Amino acid sequence: MEPIISIRNLSKSYGTKTVLQDINVEIYPGQVIGYIGPNGAGKSTTVKILCGLLTDYQGTVTVNGLDVKTQTLDVKKQIGYIPELAELYDVLTPNEYLQFTATLYNLEKEVATQRIEKIMAAFGLEANLNQRMDTFSKGMRQKVLIASGLLHNPGIIILDEPLSGLDANSVIIMKELISRLAKDGKTIFYCSHMMDVVEKVSDRIVLINGGRIVADGSFEELKQQQGDKSLEQIFASLTATDSLSAAADELAKAMESRS
Numbered sequence: 001m002e003p004i005i006s007i008r009n010l011s012k013s014y015g016t017k018t019v020l021q022d023i024n025v026e027i028y029p030g031q032v033i034g035y036i037g038p039n040g041a042g043k044s045t046t047v048k049i050l051c052g053l054l055t056d057y058q059g060t061v062t063v064n065g066l067d068v069k070t071q072t073l074d075v076k077k078q079i080g081y082i083p084e085l086a087e088l089y090d091v092l093t094p095n096e097y098l099q100f101t102a103t104l105y106n107l108e109k110e111v112a113t114q115r116i117e118k119i120m121a122a123f124g125l126e127a128n129l130n131q132r133m134d135t136f137s138k139g140m141r142q143k144v145l146i147a148s149g150l151l152h153n154p155g156i157i158i159l160d161e162p163l164s165g166l167d168a169n170s171v172i173i174m175k176e177l178i179s180r181l182a183k184d185g186k187t188i189f190y191c192s193h194m195m196d197v198v199e200k201v202s203d204r205i206v207l208i209n210g211g212r213i214v215a216d217g218s219f220e221e222l223k224q225q226q227g228d229k230s231l232e233q234i235f236a237s238l239t240a241t242d243s244l245s246a247a248a249d250e251l252a253k254a255m256e257s258r259s
């Protein structure tokens, strides 16, 4: 089987600072990849490259055989990108915003309207469909953002920390949604700090630290390599430079010395 996403020898620098170093990942159709790593590891940078938002990198990145650097528009049609934070047009209602997104993807009005209603109802926002978004909470906005990434029914869904701001029930819906989308054959690339969710939804976990891949395998494989631990413990043992409890002690001491 051909990989649907192929990342070969990917390196990226911002000025003199190298943030991705020789990343190699082949992703196959229908896989759910949990892409994890500490703050600043390079997750969002990888995602932006995959989505064609950053093009000054070294290496080769293809989506369905298309080069993301040169065939960016065709790549974008196949990807649903859900960023952690994005500016929504606050003066619009979700209905107006999502209809606008649907137009950009050339979706038929009827199909768009049905999908918008269904997705918003799944998130419990059916009553807010025609309410201006400047009155929305962070979680409500995040749900509109998720809806907008899924609207064109893309084959590949890239989520960059999509759960921030969502309440516990919405996290459950989102987990269920990821599993359902995977069952429908979608390929999912999922960046998150929520280890319990990643552990449950991913069939392969790629862990990066300091711009390099330090682990790549199913949760079961990682457990075999690292000892029978939770993903949170595996993450800590592969990425923490110092003891985390020592860091917490230092922080507590720093607070004491202030008072």
Ligand SMILES: Nc1ncnc2c1ncn2[C@@H]1O[C@H](COP(=O)(O)OP(=O)(O)OP(=O)(O)O)[C@@H](O)[C@H]1O
Residues within 6 Å of the ligand: 014, 019, 037, 038, 039, 040, 041, 042, 043, 044, 045, 046
């Ligand atoms: N536009 C930029 N200019 C300069 N440096 C940047 C820029 N964007 C990101 N970086 C740096 O690149 C490194 C990787 O950042 P990136 O946002 O990819 O990390 P991340 O793994 O997504 O982190 P987080 O979990 O905190 O979101 C960080 O050191 C960051 O400071």
